[in-house]
Amino acid sequence: MAYQMHKISVLVVEDNLPMLEITKSLLLTFGVGHVITAQNGEIGYKRFCETNPDIVIADWMMRPVDGISLTRMIRTDHRSPNPYVPVILMTGFSEKRRVFQARDAGVTEFLVKPFNARDLYKRLVQVIERPRQFVKAEDFFGPDRRRRSRGPYDGPMRRETDFSNPLSREALMAQQEEAQKNLARIREQSGLKKGDKFELNINPNDIDMV
Amino acid sequence: MEAEQDKYPQHFNQAPRRRAEIIKPPNTLKAKVGSGGISEAILNKAQALLENNIVDFMPLAEMYLQNLMRAIETAQTNSDKLDTETLIAGMIYPAVQLKANGGMFHYPLVTTMADRLIQYLEVIVEADMDALEIVLAFHTTIRAVIMGRIIGTGGRHGQELLAALNDACMRYFERYPYNHSSYRLDYTEEF
Numbered sequence: 001m002a003y004q005m006h007k008i009s010v011l012v013v014e015d016n017l018p019m020l021e022i023t024k025s026l027l028l029t030f031g032v033g034h035v036i037t038a039q040n041g042e043i044g045y046k047r048f049c050e051t052n053p054d055i056v057i058a059d060w061m062m063r064p065v066d067g068i069s070l071t072r073m074i075r076t077d078h079r080s081p082n083p084y085v086p087v088i089l090m091t092g093f094s095e096k097r098r099v100f101q102a103r104d105a106g107v108t109e110f111l112v113k114p115f116n117a118r119d120l121y122k123r124l125v126q127v128i129e130r131p132r133q134f135v136k137a138e139d140f141f142g143p144d145r146r147r148r149s150r151g152p153y154d155g156p157m158r159r160e161t162d163f164s165n166p167l168s169r170e171a172l173m174a175q176q177e178e179a180q181k182n183l184a185r186i187r188e189q190s191g192l193k194k195g196d197k198f199e200l201n202i203n204p205n206d207i208d209m210v
Numbered sequence: 211m212e213a214e215q216d217k218y219p220q221h222f223n224q225a226p227r228r229r230a231e232i233i234k235p236p237n238t239l240k241a242k243v244g245s246g247g248i249s250e251a252i253l254n255k256a257q258a259l260l261e262n263n264i265v266d267f268m269p270l271a272e273m274y275l276q277n278l279m280r281a282i283e284t285a286q287t288n289s290d291k292l293d294t295e296t297l298i299a300g301m302i303y304p305a306v307q308l309k310a311n312g313g314m315f316h317y318p319l320v321t322t323m324a325d326r327l328i329q330y331l332e333v334i335v336e337a338d339m340d341a342l343e344i345v346l347a348f349h350t351t352i353r354a355v356i357m358g359r360i361i362g363t364g365g366r367h368g369q370e371l372l373a374a375l376n377d378a379c380m381r382y383f384e385r386y387p388y389n390h391s392s393y394r395l396d397y398t399e400e401f
Contacts, residue, residue, distance in 0.1 A: 001244065001245065001246035002246040002247060002248060002249060003243040003244060003245070003246055003247055003248055004242065004243050004244050005243060005248070007242040007243060008239065008242050008243060016270070016307075016311065018263075018265040018270070018315070019311065019314060022260065022263055022265070022314065025259055026256050026259065026260065029252060029255055029256040029259055030248055030252060030256060031248070031252070054238070054239050054242065055239070061303055061306065061307065084233075084235035086239070090310075091306070091310065092306035092307065092308075092309040092310030092311075092324075092328075093306055093328075094325075095328075095332055113309075113310035113311070113313070113314060114309075114310060114311070114312065114313025114314045114318075114321055115314075116257060116260060117253055117256035117257040117259075117260055118253060118257070120256075121248060121253060121256075125247065127239065128239050128240055128243055129240070131235070131237050131239070131240070133232055133233065133234045133235075134232070134233040134234075134235060135230050135231070135232060135233075136230065136231040136232075136233060137229065137230040137231070138229065140230075144232070
């Protein structure tokens with residue numbers, strides 16, 4: 001089973017003709033069904049309104065309308081047929097502040113030039129597999145600028161499915177049981193009941209730990 | 211007492227909440243393409259197509275170098291009429307084009323040099339005459355690479371040219387540390 005790329009259309013907006021042709025050829029090699037091209041943001045937006053493509057790939061620096069302005073038009077113009085369309089911005093800029101500038105305009109992904117075939121493919125996979133939720137605020141409309149974290153969970157593990165080895169769950173249960181017993185001993189030695197608060201001024205050496 | 215509570219906000223020390231609506235658009239793209247990705251064979255074919263392109267970069271590079279030279283001349287003659295940001299932006303744009311397109315059309319050395327030029331232009335505060343001399347040096351060197359059709363990384367000679375440009379930038383910031391945007395002492399690490 002592979003991606004059915006022939007079912008999608010991509011709009012490429014680039015003022016550098018050889019670059020436009022190369023990007024188009026790469027997309028056709030990937031199997032994209034329909035590649036629409038335009039040589040600046042103004043024509044690009046016109047084509048976008050006419051064809052409503054599934055993905056837009058645009059260069060940053062173009063005249064009279066650049067990639068950032070094109071993205072803003074796609075996101076906010078009332079004529080835009082799909083303000084949620086993924087926009088991949090191609091540029092030679094890689095400085096952080098430039099990336100932030102593009103992100104704040106509503107760009108979905110950033111593709112730094114020069115790029116290779118895999119770089120372009122990775123961005124396509126990203127917009128297909130990890131679409132961004134959109135944020136509509138007073139001063140911003142565009143893809144959520146925060147990446148959803150998929151970092152490791154560092155909280156307590158309690159579910160059976162958290163453990164690939166059932167023995168590790170048993171070890172955790174035994175540890176918790178042991179802690180409960182120790183707590184009960186501390187209460188008993190201090191003469192406290194279960195609901196009573198106690199101050200921790202007890203010397204650990206005085207307690208007979210399990 | 212209740213009236214007092216109503217009068218004053220309960221969480222006065224918290225940042226005001228911004229009203230933002232979260233929208234989850236339907237993933238029509240995924241529904242169309244399905245899953246499974248693209249095969250390695252297709253990716254290799256696409257990469258081969260990219261590597262074997264026969265586009266002549268020289269006319270394009272000439273155009274960008276002319277734009278860069280015009281921007282240098284504008285900075286040299288109109289420094290009192292135009293603001294620094296406009297002058298520097300005028301030089302950054304052709305440099306970005308050289309960086310972006312060099313590597314796409316078999317001139318990775320041009321990309322590396324133009325990248326260093328962008329780093330330099332992004333941190334200078336004023337486009338003074340000495341700063342512009344450095345930009346001119348980059349222009350001359352990149353032009354030599356294009357005219358000499360030095361494709362690839364340029365080997366040892368290419369690395370020497372790059373090192374010479376780096377040294378020029380370092381010497382400039384040693385002489386004019388206050389013209390570095392962050393006015394940092396560790397600027398030598400960048401160049």
